[in-house]
Amino acid sequence: MKLMEIYRLGVETGMAKDPRGRSGVEKELAKAKRAYEKLDETEKSFFDTDSLWNPYADSRLLVGDPEREVRRILVGVDIDAGEMMLTEALAQRGKPIDAVFAHHPQGRARARLCDVMYLQPGAMANYGVLKNISEALMDERAREVEISTGVSNYNRTADAAKLLDCALFCLHTPCDNMANAFVGELMEQEQPETLDDVCKLLRSIPEYASAARDGNPPSIVSGTPGRSAGKVFVDFTGGTGGPKEYARLLSDAGVSTVICMHMRQEALDMAREAKLNVVIAGHMPSDSIGINLVLDQLEARGVDIVPCSGLIRVSRLGRA
Ligand SMILES: [Fe+2]
Secondary structure, three states, X not given: OEHHXXXXXXXXXXXXXXXXXXXXXXXXXXXXXXXXXXXXHHHHOOOOHHHHOOOOOOOEEEXXXXXXXXXXXXXXXXXXXXXXXXXXXXXXXXXXXOEEEEOOOOHHHHHOHHHHHHHHHHHHHOOOOOHHHHHHHHHHHHHHHHHHHHHXXXXXXXXXXXXXXXXXXXXXXXXXXXXXXXXXXXXHHHOOXXXXXXXXXXXXXXXXXXXXXXXXXXXXXXOXXXXXXXXXXXXXXXXXXXXXOHHHHHHHOOOOEEEEOOOOHHHXXXXXXXXXXXXXXXXXXXXXXXXXHHHHHHHHOOOEEEEEOOOOOOOOOOOO
């Protein structure tokens, strides 16, 4: 596949499972288009035109000719200069890597991580949380994330990729959408009775089983094993953790249990106060599920996958 085809396929795969639905995604793209058209030529030169077709600011082709042919990719949750150097070592061992797929955003995609956070109010609206409240709360939290990513050395990995002439792209929210839908659909189908049932159901997924064997199983951090699971909200996508007040909003909207990849202490404190059940599914295995579902699309088209950096590779090709 060509590098650009991989990038586009990854984005489109994630769009199909966006919790806001197709119409929500189309609205995002239309908003970007309107914003672009209003700009003068100078302002247009600063505009990221990928956002006209890709609604995920945290997912970008960062380094490499879009027309480059890609046969083998190195894929990991976190990619830094160390993983980029691995491509050289692998080439020396007869395994040349054409491109690196990072899950967590790098380069300009990391600088704009805050933009995808507005997916969260859209996802919560499906559960009856009012957007005027959730969006207002998000403004402050998104700004906080924008400032911290702006301070970070966001181009470090991309700079290493350029020096090695190795293509680099990142797909974050598209993968997280896949994991979110996968676990959400499983909960919907199986309707676990208690929090213990939720954890056991998660552990039936190979990525979580693998993490459990590492001593990192899905874990109840608010609530007790025997407590009723009730209405379950899977909170895997939308960039990074939202405002701490979301625990209260979800609880007020009738959600009993939140399944997340990780949770900040201040948000967890709020959840406990609201008696909202929280199950931490695990960061690496949850990210792995989403990455794997995207990778299956690439593998089906003949791309050779080399997993690294925390990715628990499980192929679901050929499974119903
Ligand atoms: Fe992650």
